[in-house]
Amino acid sequence: MLPSLSCPACFCLGAFFPSLLYAQSLSLSPSPSRAGASVSDNLDPSFAGFGIEPSNLFSFTGWNDANNFSIRLLQNLADYSGAPPHIRVGGNTQDYMIYDPDYQDFGWKRNPNISAQGAIAADSMIIGPNYLAALDRFPAGTYITYGLNLAYKGSDYLDRIATHAEAVVNNLKNTRLYSFEIGNEPDLYLENGMRAAPWDGKIYTEEFMERADTVYQKVLKPAGMASMFFEPPGTASTIGTTFEIGMLNNNGILNQMNGEYYVGWWNQHDYFYFIGVTPTPITLDDLMDMDQTNTQFKYWEKQVGIALDTGVPYVLREMCSVGPIGMHQVSDTFGASLWTLNFFMYMATLNVSSVQMHMTDNSNASAWQPITKYGKSPFVRPNYYAHAAVAQIIGNGNGTTQIGALDVGDAGGDYTGRIRAYSAYANNALQGIIMINSKQANESVSNKGSFTFNLNWGAENANKKIYLSYLTAPGADSLTGTTWNGITYSDLDGTASVVDASIYQLELDGNGAASVSVRDSEAVVANLDWQLGTNKVTKVDGSTTSGSRRKNSGAKAITGADTAIWTAILISSLSLAASLGSL
Secondary structure (H helix, E strand, O other): OOOOOOOOOHHHHHHHHHHHHOOOEEEEEEEEEOHHHHOOOOOOOOOOOEOHHHHHHHHHHHHOOOOOHHHHHHHHHHHHOOOOOEEEOHHHHHHHHEEHHHHHHOOOEEEEOOOOOOOOOOOOOOEEEEHHHHOOOOOOEEEEEEEOOOOOOOOOOOHHHHHHHHHHHHHHOOOOOEEEEEOHHHHHHOOOOOOOOOOOOHHHHHHHHHHHHHHHHHHOOOOOOOOOOOOOEEEOOOOOOOOHHHHHHHHHOOOEEEEEOOOOEEEEEEEEEEEOOOOOOOOOOHHHHHHHHHHHHHHHHHHHHHHHHOOOOOOOOOEEEEEOOOOOOOOHHHHHHHHHHHHHHHHOOOOEEEEEEEEEOOOOOOOEEEEEOOOOOEEHHHHHHHHHHOOOOOHHOOEEEEEEEEEOOOEEEEEEEEOOEEEEEEEEEEEEEEEEEOOOOOOOOOOOOOOEEEEOOHHHHHHEEEEEEEEEEEOOOOOOOOEEOOEEEOOOOOEEOHHHHHOOOOOOOOEEEEEEEEOEEEEEEEOOOOOOOOOOOOOOOOEEEEOOOOOOOEEEEEOHHHHHHHHHHHHHHHHHHHHOOOO
């Protein structure tokens, strides 16, 4: 958070403290107007969402009593963005579940009369009305993508899927049913015993269409709901399979059936790394190399493009840094939070409409642990803070609705792959710049380096102020101590507390320029004219919430006192350098 200085003495000192003084820099000149920028479509405030494994739903919602810790954490994000994060209830276990209207417990039970196929039978779990009552506890207006069972193929399979869908439609009152996902990762059905050969994308298309038509004709149409309410294919990986979007399109999945179109979104799944599948080991430093993320998702970028060319939106409904349940000291660290922030921004620039980070109650990659597990009480992980950052960046209080990628190709040396920057636009004008420095610097490093972003906001913004919000922690490997915009979240009840009420600001010069130093393993958002989180937010129900970060009349400019402190450090360091030089 210290200002950059330029002086002849720095060259001498750099020989002894290169990480301290030779911080590299990059100049960025985003278009001041949206008209001159390459940016995303308007982002929905629920864009940065979550996926919950169906078998784990009650861990997050509560059983007989509501899980107010989870609910508070979700409500925080709704208060920031204007809408709760979109939640997908889906995963492997959706293809094990059958609905029984007579089962009244808050929970699920094992089916004592299994008859279906599968390595884990497609009718092995029973749920009832209170499964949906629990889901309805989430914040008002929460969008729900609900996973229905495609794997079950008993003689009554159409009746069962219609009964289940009707129960969802009729019982979600507080939350808002957004779409149905029919089947989870059907590209894996052969290996998990859900289908026998022959099985491919063409047969899947036929089964998907039949079930979608049944649910529409028996449930959605009588309820006055739209037919384009379904999401295929929910695949784990389409590379080298017959489940690629182009292939499914050729198979007719976007065609009419009985005079209706059923596909409203293309749905795919992926992970940056999956234990037991990815052949090489992973380290935190690997995760923090943002170039590796681009390499991993090069194929998915192509899939997104193919999907959008069909005129149907693309959603990434199951995503995570490390699957299936994360990795301690990798996916639960602050470094993973920086990865999460970057990933959301990256997906936005590709025009992915929604991203759900998958959660289970035992995953080291989940944004929070919702119940006591392995002797450890519920707590908030650093990843949650990235969700909070995105919610405030795209929230309607800020007015930001479009994101663009900025060229950081000139960042080299130790910072190759570690620097990312994005522009944020609101009301057709540049509103913010997101800067990420993912060079790994752990807690144990006392003198962390930094990277300087020289920002040119354009002459039309000359002499205006920018306000800095920090996503930071003691180090990349930190499991605790993360803050976003001076805010921390309670492990007891999920409430937000402002632990640093200072407002960090810089004044742009007469050309609209300023430099911002971002510490290694840190992210900074510069916002024009006001501090993120200080504006009122209009919620989906039309009500408003006050700014999530209280205003401070004594704003802290990154000049003056900080410069004096930095100068003192510099003089002290020069003295030490001189002493070393005389030895």
